Amino acid sequence: MTPVLELRGIDKSFGPVQVLHDVDFSVHPGEVTALVGDNGAGKSTLVKCIGGIHAVDSGEYLFDGKNVHINSPRDAAELGIEIVYQDLALCDNLDIVQNMFLGREHRRGIVLDEDTMEEMAARTLESLSVRTVKSIRQHVSSLSGGQRQTVAIAKAVLWNSKVVILDEPTAALGVAQTAQVLELVRRLADQGLAVVLISHNMNDVFAVSDRIAALYLGRMAAQVRTSDGTHAQVVELITSGRSGDLGLTNGVSA
Amino acid sequence: MTDTIASPRAPEAPTISGSVRGYAERVRGGDMGALPAVFGLVVLCTVFSILRPSFLTPGNFANLLTQGAAITVIAMGLVFVLLLGEIDLSAGFASGVCASVLAILLTEQGLPWYVAVLAAILTGVVIGAALGTVVAKLGIPSFVVTLAAFLGFQGLVLLLVKGGTNISIRDQTIVAIANKYLPPALGWALLALGVVGYAALQLLRARKRASRGLVSDPIALIAARVGALAVLGGVAVYILNLERSRNPAVVSLTGVPVVVPIIVILLVLGTFVLRRTAYGRHLYAVGGNAEAARRAGINVDRMKISAFVICSGMAAVGGIIAASRASSVDPNTGGSNVLLYAVGAAVIGGTSLFGGKGRVLDAILGGTVVAVIENGMGLMGYSSGVKYLVTGAVLLLAAGVDALSRKRAAATGLR
Numbered sequence: 001m002t003p004v005l006e007l008r009g010i011d012k013s014f015g016p017v018q019v020l021h022d023v024d025f026s027v028h029p030g031e032v033t034a035l036v037g038d039n040g041a042g043k044s045t046l047v048k049c050i051g052g053i054h055a056v057d058s059g060e061y062l063f064d065g066k067n068v069h070i071n072s073p074r075d076a077a078e079l080g081i082e083i084v085y086q087d088l089a090l091c092d093n094l095d096i097v098q099n100m101f102l103g104r105e106h107r108r109g110i111v112l113d114e115d116t117m118e119e120m121a122a123r124t125l126e127s128l129s130v131r132t133v134k135s136i137r138q139h140v141s142s143l144s145g146g147q148r149q150t151v152a153i154a155k156a157v158l159w160n161s162k163v164v165i166l167d168e169p170t171a172a173l174g175v176a177q178t179a180q181v182l183e184l185v186r187r188l189a190d191q192g193l194a195v196v197l198i199s200h201n202m203n204d205v206f207a208v209s210d211r212i213a214a215l216y217l218g219r220m221a222a223q224v225r226t227s228d229g230t231h232a233q234v235v236e237l238i239t240s241g242r243s244g245d246l247g248l249t250n251g252v253s254a
Numbered sequence: 255m256t257d258t259i260a261s262p263r264a265p266e267a268p269t270i271s272g273s274v275r276g277y278a279e280r281v282r283g284g285d286m287g288a289l290p291a292v293f294g295l296v297v298l299c300t301v302f303s304i305l306r307p308s309f310l311t312p313g314n315f316a317n318l319l320t321q322g323a324a325i326t327v328i329a330m331g332l333v334f335v336l337l338l339g340e341i342d343l344s345a346g347f348a349s350g351v352c353a354s355v356l357a358i359l360l361t362e363q364g365l366p367w368y369v370a371v372l373a374a375i376l377t378g379v380v381i382g383a384a385l386g387t388v389v390a391k392l393g394i395p396s397f398v399v400t401l402a403a404f405l406g407f408q409g410l411v412l413l414l415v416k417g418g419t420n421i422s423i424r425d426q427t428i429v430a431i432a433n434k435y436l437p438p439a440l441g442w443a444l445l446a447l448g449v450v451g452y453a454a455l456q457l458l459r460a461r462k463r464a465s466r467g468l469v470s471d472p473i474a475l476i477a478a479r480v481g482a483l484a485v486l487g488g489v490a491v492y493i494l495n496l497e498r499s500r501n502p503a504v505v506s507l508t509g510v511p512v513v514v515p516i517i518v519i520l521l522v523l524g525t526f527v528l529r530r531t532a533y534g535r536h537l538y539a540v541g542g543n544a545e546a547a548r549r550a551g552i553n554v555d556r557m558k559i560s561a562f563v564i565c566s567g568m569a570a571v572g573g574i575i576a577a578s579r580a581s582s583v584d585p586n587t588g589g590s591n592v593l594l595y596a597v598g599a600a601v602i603g604g605t606s607l608f609g610g611k612g613r614v615l616d617a618i619l620g621g622t623v624v625a626v627i628e629n630g631m632g633l634m635g636y637s638s639g640v641k642y643l644v645t646g647a648v649l650l651l652a653a654g655v656d657a658l659s660r661k662r663a664a665a666t667g668l669r
Binding site for chain 2: 073074085087089090091092093094098102103104105107110111112115118119135137141
């Protein structure tokens with residue numbers, strides 16, 4: 001199966017500091033790819049390069065097997081890449097429907113088409129089997145952390161996106177809500193989306209992911225199938241960049 | 255899935271009692287909305303009518319409306335800026351500058367009224383664009399920018415009216431705005447039109463939503479809303495259509511002040527923009543979470559500039575009304591307490607100083623409260639000193655209610 005999104009030999013520097021070295025990364029439809037790595041390993045930078053917030057210095061960016069150039073977040077959004085950032089970016093004073101369509105409202109003439117938006121939002125939430133909100137017209141401020149994360153994810157899915165990138169979606173959640181969000185992440189992949197999950201939590205990673213990509217000091221240490229790796233191996237890849245035959249040798253990909 | 259309640263597709267059937275309960279829940283949760291303003295209005299009116307029976311006369315009622323009109327319109331514009339969490343301290347003197355432009359074009363240039371009005375509003379738009387650009391592009395806090403403009407425009411008004419002369423306005427159309435009244439029949443006709451239009455709009459929307467299987471307001475709630483509008487409007491028009499001249503044989507004085515339908519039209523327009531257009535939605539979004547709005551592709555700078563343009567444009571309309579009421583423009587037009595009363599009106603009505611919450615209707619409710627205090631205390635023979643003290647206390651109270659309801663909302667998870 002061809003990956004929907006593939007990066008080859010990505011380099012990225014900020015001034016004299018090279019943050020990404022020759023990174024290869026591929027994301028497959030219908031799979032959850034966990035992106036792991038210690039603080040400062042380059043996860044956020046890699047995601048921002050994918051999302052078009054940073055331009056890459058060199059390397060290939062392939063989408064659906066074709067070479068593309070991403071220069072702005074808009075380019076990425078047009079391809080169907082949506083990023084759900086850690087701080088959610090929801091407006092507390094707006095309701096769920098208003099948040100989901102923020103900046104991309106449906107209108108008839110100059111008037112907002114509330115009914116269509118409400119229907120679409122309801123359908124999307126239903127397709128994600130979200131049944132935890134009382135009314136899709138309630139303000140986001142009245143939602144729990146898990147519900148807010150759900151809305152943020154639903155917002156990303158609404159646009160027939162192909163790749164959804166979740167930046168630590170469970171970091172601030174309790175046990176029950178984490179389970180709820182992970183279930184949703186799995187459901188997204190089962191619907192055929194390519195999901196990238198950034199997480200520090202190995203339990204979460206092993207619970208939902210199909211592949212694990214481990215970054216170490218700006219290099220891709222290894223990208224393995226979750227079923228092939230063990231908990232300890234992944235931790236080793238994160239902390240030292242190598243584990244047995246896997247990983248980097250003297251700073252170069254094996 | 256601990257907090258599972260119900261599927262979003264199967265909402266409970268909406269009922270009157272459900273709506274009332276929902277409203278009560280919101281109020282308890284800290285979302286007081288217009289409640290404090292309405293409550294204050296009832297208390298103030300009761301107190302003044304008991305202490306000074308002349309407060310309740312038709313003559314005073316008409317007077318009250320024209321008295322509060324200019325401040326109300328300026329406050330309506332301020333709502334747009336306050337929604338973004340910004341403030342415009344220069345709106346008062348901006349209205350003065352625009353009124354001066356109007357007066358000069360009418361008298362010295364002898365231009366027709368519509369040209370002068372257009373020029374005055376255009377002046378407001380230019381002022382707003384300048385203020386908004388400085389705030390958005392240079393990133394200077396709006397408080398400082400508009401404080402500078404407050405001082406600057408004060409000087410500009412002085413220069414425009416040549417160091418303090420009083421320019422009197424004789425143009426009949428302009429003077430009519432705040433000093434003439436609609437024929438009684440026209441007052442009734444406009445009210446009927448408004449009520450029927452409102453009812454039709456509400457019913458149509460409810461029917462359309464029901465036909466698509468969406469939650470719609472119960473018919474009884476719509477009937478209650480329309481009924482309330484009809485009764486309140488009916489009583490107001492009835493009172494205003496009573497003869498209030500001291501000597502009806504010489505000159506008859508009846509009808510709704512011309513300025514009232516103007517304010518109603520501005521209210522409908524403003525409410526439409528805020529509630530039914532993407533622009534309005536984006537204003538709330540920027541006020542609620544500017545970063546989220548930016549990530550959603552909303553041009554935050556442009557929203558800021560446009561809000562200041564609307565604010566100063568409305569201030570121009572307020573200035574025209576003030577000039578009409580005084581039939582003249584002097585260095586104090588839009589000065590002294592006008593701006594503070596206008597900000598007070600918006601906040602008393604329930605618009606938050608923290609951004610993201612407010613309606614154009616708030617400005618009207620708050621403006622009425624301010625006008626009632628000013629008018630009632632005047633009738634009681636209190637000095638300006640006492641009036642200022644009371645208005646200041648009411649503003650502090652309103653801002654306190656705003657801050658407390660936010661705290662409470664944060665605690666209950668509502669806002």
